Amino acid sequence: MSGRNRKIIHVDMDAFFTSVEQRDHPHLRGRPVVVGGSPKSRGVVAAASYEARRFGIRSAMASSQAARLCPGAIFVTPNFDRYVEVSHQIREIFATVTSLVEPLSLDEAYLDVTENFLSEPLARNIARYLKQRIREETGLTASAGVGPNKFIAKVASDFRKPDGLVVIPPEKVLDFVEKLPVEKLWGVGPATTARLHELGLRKAGDIRNFGQEALVRTLGSSGEFLYGLSIGEDSREVDPSSDPKSCGSETTFETDILSISELTETIRSLSEHVAAELGKIGRPAKSVTLKVRYDDFTTITRSQTLKRHTDQEETIARTASELLLRKTEAGQRPIRLLGVAASGLLSPDEPIQLWFEISPFSDD
Ligand SMILES: [Mg+2]
Known part of the structure; x- marks a missing residue:
């Protein structure tokens, strides 16, 4: 090892x-x-x-x-x-x-x-x-x-x-990880899980047997890290200064999109990811940024500061959709990528304010 x-x-x-x-x-x-x-x-x-x-x-x-x-x-x-x-x-x-x-x-x-x-x-x-x-x-x-x-x-x-x-x-690491379902591996979300299942890889041990080269060929560079996890290796350091400044999620469309309703639908699902992530780290955000890449690869970002911190999907999605309608050329120019990010995260060390809405904080 x-x-x-x-x-x-x-x-x-x-x-x-x-x-x-x-x-x-x-x-x-x-x-x-x-x-x-x-x-x-x-x-x-x-x-x-x-x-x-x-x-x-x-x-x-x-x-x-x-x-x-x-x-x-x-x-x-x-x-x-x-x-x-x-x-x-x-x-x-x-x-x-x-x-x-x-x-x-x-x-x-x-x-x-x-x-x-x-x-x-x-x-x-x-x-x-x-x-x-x-x-x-x-x-x-x-x-x-x-x-x-x-x-x-x-x-x-x-x-x-x-x-x-x-x-x-x-000395027990290999035995311990072997039987872990692939979705337990760090960073493996629903999309990667589905991809791995398609390949017949359900347990970390299956990934190990599949081999690093084959995995990199199939998944690209992330295959290398994933293979490492499948044999219980992880070189990430414990980082005391690790303090996320923002949470974001973006997606590239298979074909460029003009339809406003399709774009706002996408904003909703991106906002759901962002809200879930904010909840997981227990850090509501003070501003929302929308990223738009047009069909000619021109990329713009538009931001809005909120009145108070939030981790609510509703608020994030509404703010990002308003930015889309008011501050971009959505509907007139085809869009190939949309991103939603939340920043200005409340720090656990800041004095607490009475901003709380009911929040989807995860607590496993
Ligand atoms: Mg807990």
């Missing part, structure tokens, strides 16, 4: 938002709790307690659907300032172990503990220590995964939730 082996821990709070609510409101304990929008509105589920998940309720699902799946579910409006407060507590605990901490969202982070302030050689012991301190100081449980790289650590933390601790030492 090539590449340096690090000792990486991925820590992920269990059903974070709903666990905070159940901690703070004892009458919610043991009950199916949904944090998110009211089922009577067009709201979505931000997070579901384990009791609610048993009914099939998942984050980003329409609240009305959640209510149908579980009529007894208790809907709670998100209390983000409380979640951010707990998030700060957790980060302070992480900071006692290493300065190489890369937060992924309010409730998730990578820690590189190859060298650490505790001078503890066993990452397993550090993970135990972190879980214990989190429990003592916040009253909440976290799951941790330990591995030689970020990919393995993240898959491991998800393996035995809630309150799990899964350690994958370097």
